[in-house]
Amino acid sequence: MARVNRLTHLRRWEPKGLEALRVRNDDARRAPDRDPDSVGDRSEVIARGFRSTAAFAGRLLLVMAALGAVLWLVGKLWVGVLPLLLALILASVLQPVARLLRSFMPNGLAALTTVLGALVLLLAVLSAIIPSMVDQSGQLAERTVTGIEQVQDWASRPPLNIQDQQVNKAIDQLTTKIQDASGEIGKGVFSGVAAVGSAFVTALMTLVLTFFFVRDGDRFLPWVSHLSGRAAAPHITALGTRLWSTLSGYVRSQAIISAVDATLIGIGLVVLGVPMWGALAILTFLGGFVPIVGAVTIGTLSVLVALVSVGLTKALILLGIVLFVQNVEGNILQPIVQGKAMQLHEGIVLLSVAVGGSMWGIPGAFLAVPVAASVVVVLRYLNEQVDLRSMDDPETRARRQDLLEDEETRREQEESREPTAVVPVCVDSDGQPLDPQPGPDGPRDRGSGATVEGLDPERG
Structure with a gap:
């Protein structure tokens, strides 16, 4: 008991840096929940994981409910x-x-x-x-x-x-x-x-x-920016400009691609002698505004018309022309003309066309890709704003560095699994603290310069 009291008393003489380290380690053991990744009991780690999952699921449900309400309102x-x-x-x-x-x-x-x-x-x-x-x-x-x-x-x-x-x-x-079904037909x-x-x-x-x-x-855009207030005006201006540029770029690039497709396929229809070549060329141009689905549908219709009008051989030739034009469009025209305007993956394009067509028919399929491109523009802008606030802020960067250093210290403690050591303090026979810097024969007394043996942890 006397030894414990002596050690408690002597902690007041610890160097400030070592005392701060000891207090920091004590806080790490007593408050494991201050950081989401802090070291703690397995039950605490699992509980934090469930809490994070539940919070994310709740927010996701709220977002999905809001999107459903917006789609319902658009339908009405x-x-x-x-x-x-x-x-x-x-x-x-x-x-x-x-x-x-x-x-x-x-x-x-x-x-x-x-x-x-x-x-x-x-x-x-x-x-x-x-x-x-x-x-x-x-x-x-x-x-x-x-x-x-x-x-x-x-x-x-x-x-x-x-x-x-x-x-x-x-x-x-x-x-x-x-x-x-005549009644239904009526x-x-x-x-x-x-x-x-x-x-x-x-x-x-x-x-x-x-x-x-x-x-x-x-x-329109300056009026909305003025109406929204000083804080939101820069965001509305930047986002509105990007949306307008994306929309106009998509329409112009798609018009160029559709015109090239309609011209090449129209030339093939004229050379093969397929009837109604003008109408089929116009349909090819209009179908180009519904990516993937429109080209396949109008191409199939053109081949069927050629099959029943000019025979199987010319229909197969027209099929080869259609496939060649579609490959030129997908591999050359779209990356060059439409790459900067859209930057959408083919899977997103196909999925958006399918969803828009199933919900609102032909107009929905026609508007699906511009709407999807606008949504992607909004998400990219939000991501940029998050990056600006999380990486370019000096305080946030310094706080993140402190958290990383704390995490590294806790990981080292967990790997060593050693208790926090008490700093040994050397005293003389009268209980006076000695200088921790050793002399030739041991620790030196601060006052007299005499040297004595250090404190043995096993001795009382």
Whole structure:
């Protein structure tokens, strides 16, 4: 007991650095939870892991619930959201033309001229294509019937040996199902008429909104930045600029790629003598705005039209042309033209098109990739802001360095598994502390310079 009291008393004479180290080690043992990675009991480590997992799961559920609410609201307001998104895409394409016209005409007149010019160009293309489609549709129908008869004749031979009675029975069953579903077909006709009316309203709203965006688009972002306040204004300006650049870059690059695809495939259709080549070329151009899915769908349609109109050999040649064009697009055009504008993995593109098409049909598939690119831009901006605040802050960097040093010390203590040592203090026979620096024959007395033996831990 006397020895314990003596050691407790003598700790007051420890050097300050050693005393700080001892207190630091004591704190590390008493408060293992101050750092998420501190050394402690296994149950404490497991409990911290469960707490972190539960907190992450709770936040993830809240984020998913918020996203679900946003998607539900978009579905309810789809009548207004669709023309808004289409107008933004069109405005991003027409804005450079309007900016050029503003150099010699008023802003409103430049916007009106740009929008009306684009509308006239679209109507001119459709008026040139639709008559040829109508003229060639009858010929295509006759060739389709001839092709079906050829397929039926081929199927009746070995190895299939399908009899005409089986084919007629299948046709009769299909006719019966169509007659039974005549009521549903009638409802579908009325719903189709309603859909045409809705499409007309959507097109009109898109045209008007496009005019407003082209005319007042330059004022929108400063107004929102001013409304949001001084703290959020720089972020809104930077993020809005990036989103607009990404959207306009995507539309322009995709238009270039689609035009190249439509031109090459259109030349192949003309050379092979495939009917309705103009309509198929236009569909190829429009299908290019739905990545992967649009190209496959329109390419398959073109090959089928060639099969029933010009024969199997030319259809196979057209298939080779389509595959060649798609390879040129994927390996050359997209990395060069679209790489900087999008920077999206093919898996993300395909998944976004599938989700958008399943939820909102053709408009959803068309808008899926621009929306996905916008989401990626927002996530990248947030990641940049986190990096700026976590790595470039001197206080955060210094605090992280201190935590790393503490962790290294605790790991060394855990590996050694030795208790904290009490600093030995040498005293003389009168209990006076001695200088820890040894003399020739042992520790030196601070006052007299005499040397005595150090304190033996085994002695009382």
